[in-house]
Amino acid sequence: MKLSTLKIADIPRPLLLLSLLILALSTLTTFTARLTQLSRQLSLPSIRRFTTTSPTMSSYAKELEIAQLAVQRATLLTKKVFHEKVKGTTDKSDKSPVTIGDYGAQALIITAIRRAFPHDEIVGEEEASDLRSKSSLSGQIWQLVQAARLEDDKAEETLGGPVKSEDEMLDMIDEGRSGGGAKGRIWALDPIDGTKGFLRGGQYAVCLALMVDGDVKVGVLGCPNLPIDDSAQLDEKAGEDATDEGNGVLFSAVAGEGATSRPLTRGGLAEGKTIHMREIEDITQATFCESVEAAHSSHGDQFEIAKKLGISKKSVRMDSQAKYGSIARGAGDLYLRLPVRKDYQEKIWDHAAGDLIVREAGGEVTDANGKRLDFSKGRTLSENSGVVAAPKAVHAQVLEAVKSVLGSK
Ligand SMILES: Nc1ncnc2c1ncn2[C@@H]1O[C@H](COP(=O)(O)O)[C@@H](OP(=O)(O)O)[C@H]1O
């Protein structure tokens, strides 16, 4: 029989039904993929939820994978610098320290974001202008950046390959100069949070978050010096004499999908576990965390607040967003950060990832007035004052103590 004379009636029924089924399935798949893409572009969470085909498939699966791998790769570089006696430290215009580790990690992470999401904006803490006039420092960072490769070709391929040249490295660092804001997709990056801890041999974190229209949707914290074991409880020495030997944890969260921890590796991503804050039955037994640096938060006010809550245990002093990660997995309970100076505005990159990870683990994060942290105002949290993070069930009680201590000053 000639093909041109073939009639539908001539096709065997089972074959016809099978062809129709394949056609219907492929049309549905294309439609669903297009709808998901559209909802992502338009930031429509309700459509996104509807089009997510399985409960384990994240709405921000690609963003989460890139963010985790980019942070993991950057910790290869920071760990190397952590073990060096000389860390290429310079002072920034605000007199705060920055090291070759901070610059190198920022270059690596921004390169990964640029390759995967070329249209996204990035708010990064560091900028390259000082490096452009200090070629020996820039050369040292370039050596480190070239050496920082994940021991997993597929993971490197996912990140879009290495930084191509020293010039590209400097340009990538400067790609972090977005002013932030309430519209569109903006990443907040702190390549080394807790630089003072990093220099002192304490805790530090590599922090990355994606905000969409001012809301944090994805958060990742790489904490090379925290124990892998989620149940390892913090004691008052936890923030001192830290090391990455046998340690290293990668925290992550996606809005509405919970928080996870997994061991940091030198290659691809390890298996993750869901984490939760601890349920506190008796607030007097809570472990509270605060900065090591007295200039970053008021140790005096925090002591008074703990006293008011009946907490007699000494605080755990620890640098960086490792505090957020630690309370999110129930290794501690509260994080208090009350302002020392009225004119200081907290930076979004110091809180975006930690805020989401704690909230997704069952916590509540507000400022000292009980307002949610507002990441839509630019590079700083200009509408907020301080941070109060606690399990949901006791947050109101903690906030009451905060207000009472601050109100009586
Ligand atoms: N006066 C101040 N009040 C609050 N935070 C401050 C501060 N001066 C600097 N910081 C921020 O505190 C961060 C460290 O927080 P912590 O004390 O929890 O480790 C620093 O991040 P970097 O180390 O990334 O610069 C810096 O941005």
Ligand SMILES: [Mg+2]
């Ligand atoms: Mg800094």
Ligand SMILES: [Mg+2]
């Ligand atoms: Mg920081």
Ligand SMILES: [Mg+2]
């Ligand atoms: Mg920093």
